[in-house]
Amino acid sequence: NAGVTQTPKFRILKIGQSMTLQCTQDMNHNYMYWYRQDPGMGLKLIYYSVGAGITDKGEVPNGYNVSRSTTEDFPLRLELAAPSQTSVYFCASSYSGTGDEQYFGPGTRLTVT
Amino acid sequence: GENVEQHPSTLSVQEGDSAVIKCTYSDSASNYFPWYKQELGKRPQLIIDIRSNVGEKKDQRIAVTLNKTAKHFSLHITETQPEDSAVYFCAASYNDYKLSFGAGTTVTVRA
Numbered sequence: 021n022a023g024v025t026q027t028p029k030f031r032i033l034k035i036g037q038s039m040t041l042q043c044t045q046d047m048n049h050n051y052m053y054w055y056r057q058d059p060g061m062g063l064k065l066i067y068y069s070v071g072a073g074i075t076d077k078g079e080v081p082n083g084y085n086v087s088r089s090t091t092e093d094f095p096l097r098l099e100l101a102a103p104s105q106t107s108v109y110f111c112a113s114s115y116s117g118t119g120d121e122q123y124f125g126p127g128t129r130l131t132v133t
Numbered sequence: 134g135e136n137v138e139q140h141p142s143t144l145s146v147q148e149g150d151s152a153v154i155k156c157t158y159s160d161s162a163s164n165y166f167p168w169y170k171q172e173l174g175k176r177p178q179l180i181i182d183i184r185s186n187v188g189e190k191k192d193q194r195i196a197v198t199l200n201k202t203a204k205h206f207s208l209h210i211t212e213t214q215p216e217d218s219a220v221y222f223c224a225a226s227y228n229d230y231k232l233s234f235g236a237g238t239t240v241t242v243r244a
Contacts, residue, residue: 051230062137062222062234063177070230078231079134110176117230118165119184124176 022046024125026111032131033101041096041128043111051114052094053078053122054086056107063110069094070117101132135160135227139235147243152210154238156223159204165226166199166206171237172219180221181208213242 027042045052050071055063065078069088083105085097094113098105109128114120136159146152158166167182183190183197183206190197194213199206210217220239224232 060142060236062139062224062236063232064234065231068231079233114230118226119182120230121167121179121182122232124178126176 024111024113024123026109026125026128028128029126030129032133033098035101035103035132037101038097038099039101039130041098041109041111041130043094043096043125044092045094045111045113045123045125046092047113047115047123048091049113049115049123050091051117051120051122052088053112053114054084054094054096055110055112056080056105057110057127058107066096066109098130103132106130106132134231135163135225135233137223137225137233137235139223139238141238142236143239143241145241145243146213148213148215150213152208152213152217152240152242154208154221154223154240155205156207156225156235157203157205158225158233160225160227161201161204163225163227166197167224167232168197168208169222169224169234170219171222177222210240213240215242215244218242 053068054066067086111125112122164185169177171177196209223235
């Protein structure tokens, strides 16, 4: 099992550009999550999904969109990049809800200039 | 949502000593409290967790305690080793499966 994989590892965007952060898990997990981690801060939940076709907003969803067409994939879309979106983005997955370990991907470091 | 506060933000200990990190949470309905360790440039990894029906849990040199009345929980690391140097995050679940994280504690173990 590769676990949770993310691409790209690093990316530099100009203000106003768009991009998609890819996340794939091969553990047949139902729940998937996107977090952002800013320096000196904990992780903030952006969006989450409890299964294919079902997504919902977390704490900081503004400026992002997600989709979940398959169990394995949960891409995060940035439409109009802003400097405030400079962060490290982590995707995570768990088999079910409360009490199940969330497994994290390696992260994507995004800089918007 | 849930608000989790974590203290201290940095902690330096001598190798072999103990380290204690404390977290408080605001939502009395929270019922799952995991701790994650994140080494520099790496992904967070679960090291121990506790559920609200348990007061204490131990795994080798790591232990977690939970006080539901006071709404706080703590991580205890005994006999610290250089490989324990990392950032540690506490978290609390809210609305079933969403986690709210503390800001993290950078632990440095001095040889």
